Amino acid sequence: MKIATFNINGVKARAEVLGRWLDESAPDVAVLQEIKSVDENFPREIIESRGYHLETHGQKGFNGVAVLSKQPLHDVVRGLPGDESDEQARWIEATIGDSGLRICGLYLPNGNPAPGPKYDYKLAWMDRMEARVRDLMTSEVPLVFAGDYNVIPQPEDAARPEAWRDDALFRPETRAAFRRLKSLGLYDALRLRHPEPEIYSFWDYQAGAWPRNDGIRIDHLMLTAQAADRLTDAWVETAPRAWDRPSDHTPVWIDLDL
Numbered sequence: 001m002k003i004a005t006f007n008i009n010g011v012k013a014r015a016e017v018l019g020r021w022l023d024e025s026a027p028d029v030a031v032l033q034e035i036k037s038v039d040e041n042f043p044r045e046i047i048e049s050r051g052y053h054l055e056t057h058g059q060k061g062f063n064g065v066a067v068l069s070k071q072p073l074h075d076v077v078r079g080l081p082g083d084e085s086d087e088q089a090r091w092i093e094a095t096i097g098d099s100g101l102r103i104c105g106l107y108l109p110n111g112n113p114a115p116g117p118k119y120d121y122k123l124a125w126m127d128r129m130e131a132r133v134r135d136l137m138t139s140e141v142p143l144v145f146a147g148d149y150n151v152i153p154q155p156e157d158a159a160r161p162e163a164w165r166d167d168a169l170f171r172p173e174t175r176a177a178f179r180r181l182k183s184l185g186l187y188d189a190l191r192l193r194h195p196e197p198e199i200y201s202f203w204d205y206q207a208g209a210w211p212r213n214d215g216i217r218i219d220h221l222m223l224t225a226q227a228a229d230r231l232t233d234a235w236v237e238t239a240p241r242a243w244d245r246p247s248d249h250t251p252v253w254i255d256l257d258l
Contacts, residue, residue: 001099001258002026004237005146005219007033007107007202007249011066014247015046021240021251022050028070029096030251031105033148035064042066059089065105065147071097080106081135082128090125093136099258101227102136106147111168119168122150126177133184142227142258145186148249149220151178153188156197157217169218186222189254193234201236202249210241219252230256 004027008014011032018032035042039058047054047068057078058064067073073094080091090107106129111122136143152170155161164170182188190199200215209215223231233255241250 001028001096001101001256002253003028003103003144003146003221003256004030004251004253005033005105005148005221006030006240006251007148007219007247009034009036009247009249011035011037011046011064012043014245015043017240017243017246019046019050020243022047022052025237025251027068027251027253029101029103030068031092031103031146032066032068033064033105033107035066036061037064055092055094057089057092059087063089063107065089065092065107067092067094067103067105069094069096071099073097075102080125080128081132083124086125091129101142101144101256101258102139103144103146104132104136106145106149108147108149108151110150111174114166114168114171119171122168123173123177126174126181130177130181130184133181133186137184137224140226142230142256143224144227144254144256145222146220146252148218149178150218151175151220152216152218153178153220157200159198159200159212159214159216164216169216181222185225187225187228187231189221189223189228189231189234190217190236190252192228192231199236201252203241205248219249221252221254223254227256230258232257
């Protein structure tokens with residue numbers, strides 16, 4: 001089963017990119033972030049006309065996540081538990097057909113400027129995610145936590161780590177929270193297969209970042225042991241970043257033997 005995460009940066013603005021990607025790459029399952037659309041206005045035909053089941057958790061103009069699958073989606077959860085006052089659409093869960101796999105799609109807060117209220121929200125959100133991961137892991141089913149984490153885990157995950165030193169994506173508190181997530185028993189799928197540096201998933205639109213490969217790795221698929229045992233491959237698909245009107249992110253993939 002091929003599973004991808006893709007921050008689409010506006011599903012309507014990237015409609016052609018999304019359609020082309022689905023046609024050419026044909027994921028079995030994908031999670032999207034930054035759909036920037038309320039559920040009722042999501043252009044479902046782009047996905048459903050290609051034979052996918054779709055569930056969304058949208059928000060007008062900002063955020064928003066979605067999961068699509070060639071198999072039916074069951075037991076859908078929208079929104080990260082732990083704070084009923086949180087109205088930001090950043091989390092969706094679903095079980096994939098009869099595979100036993102549960103996938104969680106997430107768009108973790110950026111947190112800038114840091115320090116400040118937005119950074120406090122980011123760290124509190126990560127604490128809530130940690131609690132949710134703990135709860136889900138008690139099921140002992142294969143779990144995949146996939147999305148735009150807005151976390152640069154290590155210096156080798158940035159072309160110029162010194163430029164990110166004070167950024168919310170790379171601050172020590174952010175990376176410590178990410179390590180706490182991993183310490184629950186999660187595995188960074190890409191690093192299981194590719195420990196080498198200079199692998200990125202985001203390149204800013206400004207200052208020629210893409211042609212200079214001035215990127216960062218912030219899109220991750222984190223696996224429980226039950227999923228990691230079934231991992232056969234992981235990779236970053238860079239081609240869509242070079243298409244017309246691309247997202248500033250590119251898809252990251254895993255292949256699970258399910």
